[in-house]
Amino acid sequence: MLDTQRVTDRRRVFDQLLEVTVLLGRDMTGALARDGLTDSRAHLLWVLDATGPSTQRALADALEVTARTVTALVDGLEASGHVTREPHPTDRRALLVTPTAVGRSTMDRLKAGHVQAADDLLAGLPAADVAALARGLDHVLARLRDLTS
Amino acid sequence: MLDTQRVTDRRRVFDQLLEVTVLLGRDMTGALARDGLTDSRAHLLWVLDATGPSTQRALADALEVTARTVTALVDGLEASGHVTREPHPTDRRALLVTPTAVGRSTMDRLKAGHVQAADDLLAGLPAADVAALARGLDHVLARLRDLTS
DNA sequence: TATTGTTATACTCTATAACTATA
DNA sequence: TATAGTTATAGAGTATAACAATA
Numbered sequence: 358m359l360d361t362q363r364v365t366d367r368r369r370v371f372d373q374l375l376e377v378t379v380l381l382g383r384d385m386t387g388a389l390a391r392d393g394l395t396d397s398r399a400h401l402l403w404v405l406d407a408t409g410p411s412t413q414r415a416l417a418d419a420l421e422v423t424a425r426t427v428t429a430l431v432d433g434l435e436a437s438g439h440v441t442r443e444p445h446p447t448d449r450r451a452l453l454v455t456p457t458a459v460g461r462s463t464m465d466r467l468k469a470g471h472v473q474a475a476d477d478l479l480a481g482l483p484a485a486d487v488a489a490l491a492r493g494l495d496h497v498l499a500r501l502r503d504l505t506s
Numbered sequence: 507m508l509d510t511q512r513v514t515d516r517r518r519v520f521d522q523l524l525e526v527t528v529l530l531g532r533d534m535t536g537a538l539a540r541d542g543l544t545d546s547r548a549h550l551l552w553v554l555d556a557t558g559p560s561t562q563r564a565l566a567d568a569l570e571v572t573a574r575t576v577t578a579l580v581d582g583l584e585a586s587g588h589v590t591r592e593p594h595p596t597d598r599r600a601l602l603v604t605p606t607a608v609g610r611s612t613m614d615r616l617k618a619g620h621v622q623a624a625d626d627l628l629a630g631l632p633a634a635d636v637a638a639l640a641r642g643l644d645h646v647l648a649r650l651r652d653l654t655s
Numbered sequence: 656t657a658t659t660g661t662t663a664t665a666c667t668c669t670a671t672a673a674c675t676a677t678a
Numbered sequence: 679t680a681t682a683g684t685t686a687t688a689g690a691g692t693a694t695a696a697c698a699a700t701a
Binding site: 547 | 675
């Protein structure tokens with residue numbers, strides 16, 4: 358195989374990855390919007406669901422944003438009824454952001470949506486091809502983690 | 507192969523795609539920031555590079571945003587010296603957004619960066635695996651285009 | 656002194672609506 | 679009457695800096 362062909366193939370995969378990024382992002386954002394959530398607020402809720410009630414400081418670290426940004430996101434999620442601010446049991450400076458029943462059921466729906474989306478995207482692709490795709494993506498992700506670390 | 511295994515594999519690929527979306531987006535945004543561009547402004551410049559001098563109306567349609575948004579983006583790109591607003595030769599209502607020499611050389615650098623990134627991400631992956639990855643991504647993209655259309 | 660979260664302020668992207676100049 | 683682009687206004691996400699309460 359000619360070297361120029363190899364370069365072309367790589368470029369093709371890169372363009373495919375960029376398009377996946379755009380379309381998958383659009384699809385996810387649309388799904389969240391139907392639940393009245395923006396990307397950033399859903400991300401916070403997602404972290405909260407994984408870790409349990411957390412201080413805003415811990416959320417800022419997990420989301421890699423400033424404390425100011427978390428204040429704004431929690432303000433929004435509190436207004437929409439997804440979370441509450443509870444007093445911290447031992448540190449009177451801190452607040453524990455806690456999902457409400459609405460917040461928990463929203464997260465359950467989002468997680469079910471992920472399983473559904475996984476099924477939709479890969480429906481009709483033979484198991485061997487799914488496995489090959491997973492291996493290729495593993496390689497790309499390893500390189501990507503190197504580049505962005 | 508058990509059906510539960512198949513579901514697990516699909517879910518794994520979906521999670522990989524989500525991580526690619528996050529990391530690739532972060533990497534791209536970082537590269538653009540080094541050129542003093544935001545994602546949205548780079549997108550406009552990208553379209554402009556592909557189509558040549560365009561009216562703001564045409565750009566709004568291509569970017570799928572409102573005319574007001576294009577006004578703001580062009581304001582920014584004009585201030586940073588990447589584009590100019592030129593009179594339209596026949597329609598005195600319209601303006602032709604036109605890349606400057608700086609804008610063109612910035613685009614050349616971005617395009618070279620894409621080729622470099624494609625090489626970096628797929629370095630060390632055998633040609634047959636690159637081809638398999640491309641086929642898998644083709645399948646996913648076809649499904650994704652269906653879902654988001 | 657250091658840390659948690661807030662207020663103050665600012666910038667970017669985005670949208671809708673009203674308006675001007677032109678077609 | 680319709681279209682191109684701007685001004686006016688608003689909301690979301692993000693940041694830095696100054697500040698209050700608490701550790």
